[in-house]
Amino acid sequence: MSMNRPTATALAAALCLLTAACGGSSGDDKASAKSTEAAAAKSGYPVTVDNCGQKQTFQKAPSRVVVMNGASVAEVSTLLALGLQDKIVANQQTYGASEVAGRAAAIKALPTGDVKLNDAYDIPREAMLGLRPDLVLSTTSYGFDEKNGFATREQLKSVGAGTYVSPQGCDQDTSKMTIADSYQLLRDMGKIFNVSDRAEKLIAASEKSIAAVADKVKGEKKPKVMVLFSNMSMGGNDFSSVVAKGIYNDILAKAGGSNAFENASKTSFADLSKEKVAVTDVDALVVIAYNDPNPGAYAQKLLKEFPQWPAAKNKTYVTLSDSMYLGPSNDLAVEKIAKALHPKAS
Structure with missing residues (x-):
């Protein structure tokens, strides 16, 4: 006899209630709960990031990341600096040059997803959904605007994809951006991918270098x-x-x-x-x-x-x-x- 999954699940639950034969004692339940909590603490997940008024929760590190163009290299460079290039399935960002040795070549070597870009040289809705991302990065909220032909944050959430707009990009006004926003981007990516230690080391090194220069001048x-x-x-x-x-x-x-x-x-x-x-x-x-x-x-x-x-x-x-x-x-x-x-x- 064939049975769909929701029906099978409901039937199993009913049998448990009737026979009290499923599961163990309350002590076993408590032990199991503690074991689950310990496993979660060890993995670092779930994690939640507040982003443009939305809470984005990740149960594990994203493994299919799409980086939208946005006339930026901030997001892709941050992922590379954190050693997360293997998580990227499609990247549309490039400046063709970098002050960091090897970075321009590393960006060029990343997959593009082989998608047909729109007039804004970015990834349109259907192509985005076809990439099956679990995280989409956009420099500003423009990249999730339905009027521009992009997949919205809600549409991406419905297919299991998290979304992230970089600091100062929520209202598409970057005039108030500072170096601290670069550090925020690093920290957020560090948290989402459970590599906060790497992010903090990069931030500390940058702060030390900038402080030394500022002191000299x-x-x-x-x-x-x-x-x-x-x-x-x-x-x-x-x-x-x-x-x-x-x-x-x-x-x-x-x-x-x-x-x-x-x-x-x-x-x-x-x-x-x-x-x-x-x-x-x-x-x-x-x-x-x-x-x-x-x-x-x-x-x-x-x-x-x-x-x-x-x-x-x-x-x-x-x-x-x-x-x-x-x-x-x-x-x-x-x-x-x-x-x-x-x-x-x-």
């Missing part, structure tokens, strides 16, 4: 720095990828500098005319490469275009990639910028 004059992405257009003006606010400013401050265009916008980026850029004193350039193989050429082009800048006269510029954004390597950006701004002090 303490009391020095803070040069005005222009931070922008190379060969990238985000608006209608000649300079639409100029950084105004966000983690970049925290990094600059730790390196002994200040953002020349901090007040040019209330959001993370300023959309500036060539005239506005020309009349601003710029002591140094920080050019961030986003899949640009030669950001140095772009920096040199700007220095020639604005010879009146102190930066042009002193040829002071730095090219960076992933360390200047949310992620596990902000200490490298702080160190490199400090050396350019304060060569004698650092």
Whole structure:
């Protein structure tokens, strides 16, 4: 006689009640409960993470992780720094370069899931569900917005997938982001994957490195720095990828500098005319490469275009990639910028 599973389960429960033949004594039950609790404590699970007003609970470490694009490498770099690359079944993040030796190649070697991307160069709903993830990482809540053709957090939960939006990404406003958010991302991933010890070691090393640099440049004059992405257009003006606010400013401050265009916008980026850029004193350039193989050429082009800048006269510029954004390597950006701004002090 065939029987579906719910019926079989219900029948077994009924027989237990009628015959009192299932299970052992209350003492056995208590022992079993203690054994289960001990096993859970040893495994570190379940764990719960509060994320954008939602509680995400994990019964075990995710093993099918999908990393959405989001014009970021924060999430994939964090997973790699924690030694979790084997958990990734699809990654869409890449800057094509990194301050960490071997990281760009490691990212390139990750599986992409062989999915057809949408117009935002990211994973649409049906393709996402087809990947059978148990954890999906998105830089901001944009990646879970149904209006954009993405799988929602509720839809992913219904198929057993946890979801995570990186710090300051809940309202899609990264203007308040600081280095502390990079540490929060590390801690959350450490908790979810039960590798908190690794996360804390990385954080401690970063804090120590940044503190040492900040101590060396303490009391020095803070040069005005222009931070922008190379060969990238985000608006209608000649300079639409100029950084105004966000983690970049925290990094600059730790390196002994200040953002020349901090007040040019209330959001993370300023959309500036060539005239506005020309009349601003710029002591140094920080050019961030986003899949640009030669950001140095772009920096040199700007220095020639604005010879009146102190930066042009002193040829002071730095090219960076992933360390200047949310992620596990902000200490490298702080160190490199400090050396350019304060060569004698650092």
